[in-house]
Amino acid sequence: MKEEIAFTGFDPQGLDLLIENRLMNSRDFYEAHKAEIRQRVIEPFHALCRRMTPAMLEIDPLFVTVPSRMVARVRRDTRYTKDKTLYRANLWLFFRRPKAQYESVPFYYMEVSPDGWSYGCYGGFAPGEMAVAREMILREDKLFLQAFRAAGHMDRFFLDGPLYKKPRVPDAPEPYQPWLNRKSLGLQFCETEDFSPLWDGSFVEPMLESFRQLAPFYRFVCALRERARGSEAAP
Numbered sequence: 001m002k003e004e005i006a007f008t009g010f011d012p013q014g015l016d017l018l019i020e021n022r023l024m025n026s027r028d029f030y031e032a033h034k035a036e037i038r039q040r041v042i043e044p045f046h047a048l049c050r051r052m053t054p055a056m057l058e059i060d061p062l063f064v065t066v067p068s069r070m071v072a073r074v075r076r077d078t079r080y081t082k083d084k085t086l087y088r089a090n091l092w093l094f095f096r097r098p099k100a101q102y103e104s105v106p107f108y109y110m111e112v113s114p115d116g117w118s119y120g121c122y123g124g125f126a127p128g129e130m131a132v133a134r135e136m137i138l139r140e141d142k143l144f145l146q147a148f149r150a151a152g153h154m155d156r157f158f159l160d161g162p163l164y165k166k167p168r169v170p171d172a173p174e175p176y177q178p179w180l181n182r183k184s185l186g187l188q189f190c191e192t193e194d195f196s197p198l199w200d201g202s203f204v205e206p207m208l209e210s211f212r213q214l215a216p217f218y219r220f221v222c223a224l225r226e227r228a229r230g231s232e233a234a235p
Contacts, residue, residue: 007047009201010112014040015089018074019114022089030074030087037074041091045071048110048204049093055208056108059215060222062097070094089114106221108211116192119207120157121214123221124185128228133185134168136224137176147220148179150213151187157210160186187217 017037021030030037046067053065064070071093078084090113099105106123124130136144151159161182169180179185189210197203 004050005043005047007044007051007201007204010044010198011040012195012199014044015112015114017041018087018089018091021074022085022087025086027086041074042071045091045093051204052095052208056095056211059108059211059218060095060097063095064098065095067093106218106225108214108218110207112198116190117195117198117203118188118190119210120160120186120188121211121218121221122161122184122186122188123218124161124182124224126225126228127183129221129224130183130185132224132227133220134180136220136227137179138169138172143216143220143223144179146216148176150216154187154189154210154213157187157189157214160188185221187214 014037017033017040021033021037024030049065049067049070053063056063057065072088072091074087074091076083076086076088078086090111092109092111094107094109096105096107104125106121108119108121110119111117124133133144151157159178159182161184164181164183167177167181169177172180189207191197
């Protein structure tokens with residue numbers, strides 16, 4: 001049985017290799033470097049999943065924690081996209097509950113790409129979920145207020161998600177407008193200049209502390225989904 005490695009940081013040569021693999025866009029090149037990609041990129045991501053797992057299970061004991069089911073594949077699925085590039089230069093991991101094949105569920109994530117690295121929490125992916133979100137926001141539901149306050153204390157995080165062209169509830173309080181006018185909701189940290197925390201692994205504990213602080217937001221987007229599903233199931 002192969003010994004599991006501990007996470008001590010990402011390998012900058014691994015990111016360079018992902019970039020080269022994408023530029024080459026060749027199955028032959030990928031197969032020739034597959035073992036090195038696994039060693040320099042995939043295995044560190046799996047090790048990071050294992051390091052994060054105890055803290056993440058405190059947030060939600062229902063999270064999937066099998067690394068092979070949590071980390072994106074280097075080979076892209078090009079069946080439903082105009083971009084037919086075979087391989088990606090960015091990789092990410094998810095902490096989320098089990099889902100059906102095409103189902104979107106709230107998640108925490110961490111991503112590394114040539115342009116930077118980021119992490120955060122997302123949810124509210126269906127129109128019905130965001131309808132529930134707007135209703136909860138407008139009546140200042142306790143879960144929303146907890147999420148709103150948590151977001152307000154998250155330095156260097158920003159509210160994310162695609163916006164509608166026109167305000168959904170124009171007369172709602174101004175502080176709530178950025179929440180009301182989105183097609184999905186996310187809170188994200190992104191760093192595009194300093195990659196050094198990736199290489200020495202020093203980003204992990206600050207990230208986990210941020211994820212703990214994001215727990216009220218995660219509970220809010222989980223509630224959106226459950227309440228929307230309950231409405232769909234009602235006769």
